[in-house]
Amino acid sequence: MFVALSPMAASAQSGMLSVYGRVSHQSGTSERHKSGDHVLVYDSATRRWIGPALTDNDGRFSFYDLVPGRRYVLALYVGGKAVWQNQIDYRGIPLNFTIVTEQ
Secondary structure (H helix, E strand, O other): OOEEEOOEEOOOOOOOEEEEEEEEEEEOOEEEOOOOOEEEEEEOOOOEEEEEEEOOOOOEEEEEOOOOOEEEEEEEEEOOEEEEEEEEEEOOOOEEEEEEEEO
């Protein structure tokens, strides 16, 4: 399974949205979104998983109030299987991720 990541900075006020995005499943030339994919965040400071955030019908997920200056791992599980993960350094600016899987 191939997964591409595309982070983009977004503007928002402190203490609000931290990490958000959308999961797309690509099949041939079309993309589809589905509910129920699990997105989790691992906090390296507390050594605990946060979540899961379940994707909605449009594939969207979000996490709030992550602590600036900490290192996190963002992970995607589809059908109970880990299909992607990426380490992020959260600096207090909301991050928008687009995660595309090939299915």
